[in-house]
Structure formats: C-alpha cells, structure tokens
Amino acid sequence: MSKVLIVGAGGVGGVVTHKCAQHPEVFSEICLASRNEAKCKAIAEQLPRPIQTAQVDADSVEALVALIESFKPDILIHVALPYQDLTIMEACLQTGVPYLDTANYEHPDEAKFEYKEQWAFQDRYARAGAMATLGCGFDPGxxxxxxxxxxxxxxxxxxxxxxxxxxxxxxxxxxxxxxxxxxxxxxxxxxxxxxxxxxxxxxxxxxxxxxxxxxxxxxxxxxxxxxxxxxxxxxxxxxxxxxxxxxxxxxxxxxxxxxxxxxxxxxxxxxxxxxxxxxxxxxxxxxxxxxxxxxxxxxxxxxxxxxxxxxxxxxxxxxxxxxxxxxxxxxxxxQSQAISYTTGVPAVTGAMLMLQGIWKGEGVYNVEQLDPDPFMERIGEMGLPxxxxxxxxxxxxxx
The missing domain is CATH 3.30.360.10 (Dihydrodipicolinate Reductase; domain 2)
Incomplete structure (x- = not known):
C-alpha cells in the first residue's frame, strides 16, 4: 500500500494514472499533478476510484518540493516534459522520494538530448540513499x-x-x-x-x-x-x-x-x-x-x-x-492510443517493482542496469506481452 505522485497529464500521464488506479493493492493513493489542473480533473473523471489532483509548476523545484511535502508520496512518476527532468530529480532528492521517468533530459533551447545532466546526480542520490530510475517507457525502457x-x-x-x-x-x-x-x-x-x-x-x-x-x-x-x-x-x-x-x-x-x-x-x-x-x-x-x-x-x-x-x-x-x-x-x-500506452505501462510496472523492493539501489540507474527478469515476468499481465x-x-x- 503506497502513495504515488504522477507529474504530467498528457497522453502518457493519462495511461499511467489509469494503470495505477487498476492496482489499488500497490497504489493505494494517487495524486495527479500538472501545470493545468483541469487536465488532471478530466482524467480523474474517467477512473473507477477517486484520486487527488493538484496544480504544479514542474519548472520550479520549490513548487515541486511543496507538493511532495504536502502529499508525502512513496514514489514520483515523471511523465511531464523532458525539459523538466532536472528540476523534478532535484525535488525528489531534496525530499528523499524515489524517482522514475520515461525520457532523458532535453535542452529547451537546443535540439539535443542526453543523460549527462541526469547521470551527474549519481553521487548525490547515492549519498542520500535515494533511487532514481531513468528511461522506463518503451523506447527507452x-x-x-x-x-x-x-x-x-x-x-x-x-x-x-x-x-x-x-x-x-x-x-x-x-x-x-x-x-x-x-x-x-x-x-x-x-x-x-x-x-x-x-x-x-x-x-x-x-x-x-x-x-x-x-x-x-x-x-x-x-x-x-x-x-x-x-x-x-x-x-x-x-x-x-x-x-x-x-x-x-x-x-x-x-x-x-x-x-x-x-x-x-x-x-x-x-x-x-x-x-x-x-x-x-x-x-x-x-x-x-x-x-x-x-x-x-x-x-x-x-x-x-x-x-x-x-x-x-x-x-x-x-x-x-x-x-x-x-x-x-x-x-x-x-482511453489512449498505443504510443502513450506502450510508454505508460512500463513506467507503472517499474514503479511497482521499486515500491515492492524488487528493484532497489542507491543512486541513478538506467533500466538495463536493473534485473530484467521480474519485469519481463510481469509486463505481459500488465498489458504488453x-x-x-x-x-x-x-x-x-x-x-
């Protein structure tokens, strides 16, 4: 029984929220947050169980920390924009909340994406005893x-x-x-x-x-x-x-x-x-x-x-x-097409494994550095055989 904070209410955020809601034995409480809370509320109305929604500026570490301290999640699933990877990782580090995303950091002002800035969190996450899992969508993931x-x-x-x-x-x-x-x-x-x-x-x-x-x-x-x-x-x-x-x-x-x-x-x-x-x-x-x-x-x-x-x-x-x-x-x-579905389902599966202590560690990990067997055993029943x-x-x- 764990609380999950989902940041991002686009197509993938909708899938992640639906799939978390299907598994109350793992995700007992859900909060969906976005810059536009109306999008969160629209997704919430589609669900068979109640969830919380919130407005947050994911470009602001301060705003993210305030939301995390208010909801007190056991894990944060980041499916907002890849431009926001670094602020959300920083907020999770400051609050000690495990982090998972589906896409690596992209520079807003340059058509370039790379893991360098996220890998740079390795020592700080390790010292804090915290875990960050990177790229847990489909490709990557x-x-x-x-x-x-x-x-x-x-x-x-x-x-x-x-x-x-x-x-x-x-x-x-x-x-x-x-x-x-x-x-x-x-x-x-x-x-x-x-x-x-x-x-x-x-x-x-x-x-x-x-x-x-x-x-x-x-x-x-x-x-x-x-x-x-x-x-x-x-x-x-x-x-x-x-x-x-x-x-x-x-x-x-x-x-x-x-x-x-x-x-x-x-x-x-x-x-x-x-x-x-x-x-x-x-x-x-x-x-x-x-x-x-x-x-x-x-x-x-x-x-x-x-x-x-x-x-x-x-x-x-x-x-x-x-x-x-x-x-x-x-x-x-x-209520999603397959592109969002194939990204969102692995994210929820990875979050499950982290919450259940099957994927564990201190530091920053790409998913291929973690044990693939429990993931491969579970992903079919989650919807991606x-x-x-x-x-x-x-x-x-x-x-």
Missing part, C-alpha cells in the same frame, strides 16, 4: 530491458543491436504526431547517429533507410534516427560492437515534415510576431492535433522490438524480441 534480458539469459556476448519501432496505426489526419509534437519533430529532424566500435557515427537526417516486414503490420520503410537509449546501452551491454535505432514513417509523413522544414516551421529559435516571441516549432505544436486526442480515431497496431546478434556457448545466435500493441484495444481499456523469434545468424534482416 522496454527496449533496454529486452537487451538486458538477452545479456542475462540468452547470450554470453551481444555484438550488434538494432532497435525497431513501427507504428502501423492510422488516425485519419493528413499529419499529426503520436506524442508531444515539439519533442517528436526535434528528434526526427536531427542528424541520425549510431554507435559502432567505440565511436559515434553521424548521418544526415533520415538519410539511412531500410525495409522490414513487421509481424502484425507488414512491410514498412524505416529510417535511422538517434535515440536516447543508444547512449546508455552502448555503455552497459558488454561486448557490444554496434547499436542502431530505426523508426517507420510513411511517405506522406516524410513529405509533410520536409515541407514544414523547408518553410522554417521546425525551427526552435524564437521569432517575434507582433511583439510576442515564440519559436515556430512551439507555434506548430499549438495548431497540430493534441496527441492525447488521437485515441478514439486511431486504428491499427504498433510493433516495437530489438534484434540481438551475438555469441552463446561459442556459436553465433540472433533473436528478435518484440511487442505488438493494438491502438483500439488500448483506447477501450484506458512479448514474443521472441530465433533468426538465422547468417542472414541480415535489414539488408
């Missing part, structure tokens, strides 16, 4: 745990990892993003990047393209991106020689994105419009559909997983571990 599970149970050494993220859903709009448009577009328009033989290799945005036949979805075009889990996995998987991340996009999506980029709408530098400063990308976010509104419109499935290639008992081995998630089933359960397929080690499925 489940993909990291798939890799950790492979390292612990399937391989003696993993040499190559390819992370594949496919969304076969259709929301009916000409162009919309499935999570925060500002974060999503910054990620896609940045240079591609992958890790090979101890070095980072950069590519122009969306320059590397492959086809892959996804179970439950079919053949899709996918593009090489830089994604945050590459930073931690390149350090934590022993014997690793190369790791890449791929995401699918339709031709229509790519065309819209290029037009927006060509006319300057993806820029993050502020411009002045009638005396008011705003970045074109922040303006674009306001006119695009809210990702939290896509649930009732979206049909189809997602398929996200990892291909692990390495050595077991002196022989080459290659496996594909993945999850298929249905957008309509997600909406029926928690996984499958594993043996692949021919001599064939390259991405060729």
């Amino acid at each position: 489940m993909t990291n745990i798939y890799c950790a599970y492979g390292q612990k149970n399937l391989f003696d050494e993993i040499h190559r990892i390819d992370i594949l993220d496919a969304n076969g859903g259709d929301h009916g709009y000409p162009f919309a993003t499935n999570f925060n448009p500002e974060i999503n577009i910054r990620e896609i328009t940045a240079n591609g990047r992958y890790w090979e033989k101890g070095e980072w290799v950069e590519t122009p945005p969306l320059a590397e393209k492959r086809k892959f036949d996804f179970d439950g979805i079919g053949e899709k075009d996918m593009y090489l991106l830089y994604h945050e889990e590459l930073e931690s996995l390149s350090q934590n998987i022993k014997g690793l020689e190369r790791i890449r991340f791929w995401m699918t996009f339709s031709e229509k999506y790519i065309t819209h994105l290029k037009v927006l980029e060509n006319v300057g709408m993806t820029r993050i530098e502020p411009i002045k419009v009638e005396g008011v400063e705003i970045s074109p990308l922040q303006f674009l976010k306001q006119v695009l559909p809210d990702p939290a509104s896509l649930g009732p419109r979206t049909k189809g499935k997602t398929n996200i997983g990892v291909i692990l290639d390495g050595i077991k008992d002196g022989k080459r081995r290659k496996v594909y571990i993945y999850n298929i998630c249905d957008h309509e089933q997600c909406y029926e359960e928690v 996984w499958q594993m397929v043996e692949l021919d080690p001599d064939q390259d499925p991405l060729a």
